[in-house]
Amino acid sequence: MKMIKRTLVMVFAATLFINCGSDKKKEEKTETVTKQEVKKEIPKEKKLGISGNDLMKFNKSKLTVFEGQKVILTLNHTGKMAAKSMGHNIVILQKGVDVSGFAMKAIAASETGYVPQDALADVVAYTKVIGGGESTTIEFDAPAAGTYDFICSFPGHYALMKGKFIVKKN
Numbered sequence: 001m002k003m004i005k006r007t008l009v010m011v012f013a014a015t016l017f018i019n020c021g022s023d024k025k026k027e028e029k030t031e032t033v034t035k036q037e038v039k040k041e042i043p044k045e046k047k048l049g050i051s052g053n054d055l056m057k058f059n060k061s062k063l064t065v066f067e068g069q070k071v072i073l074t075l076n077h078t079g080k081m082a083a084k085s086m087g088h089n090i091v092i093l094q095k096g097v098d099v100s101g102f103a104m105k106a107i108a109a110s111e112t113g114y115v116p117q118d119a120l121a122d123v124v125a126y127t128k129v130i131g132g133g134e135s136t137t138i139e140f141d142a143p144a145a146g147t148y149d150f151i152c153s154f155p156g157h158y159a160l161m162k163g164k165f166i167v168k169k170n
């Protein structure tokens with residue numbers, strides 16, 4: 001990134017030098033390019049929010065980050081029902097993991113927030129289970145670029161509560 005910035009400054013300076021006192025149009029063009037290049041700088045952190053409700057639905061089906069970002073993900077439960085009957089979590093699965101297979105296995109893992117501890121290799125990141133009115137935040141490093149499935153692994157929820165976690169190349 002530093003290199004790009006330096007190059008841009010040099011290009012900008014060179015253009016100013018060449019156009020010194022003449023041809024204003026060219027100068028404006030260069031300025032536009034500079035602004036676009038700066039936009040490409042990706043923030044180190046990405047804050048994301050998603051919520052689940054009493055109707056067993058997430059409000060988003062897609063979460064997007066860039067490779068190399070630190071992800072700060074907050075899950076809100078906007079419903080009123082208790083965690084025991086309408087608990088939600090968010091579990092981001094590694095690429096290629098069988099979603100229904102994982103969800104079936106998760107049913108037996110109530111003591112560990114419906115995340116089977118012998119299947120952690122299948123998981124990128126996960127939150128604890130929360131009930132109505134609660135929220136929880138996790139932080140993790142974005143995995144390699146690609147598309148990952150996320151689900152709520154509370155028994156019976158994954159069929160409705162699922163989406164894609166997309167990591168873009170930067």
Ligand SMILES: [Cu+2]
Pocket residue numbers: 052056086087088089152153154157161
């Ligand atoms: Cu749920």
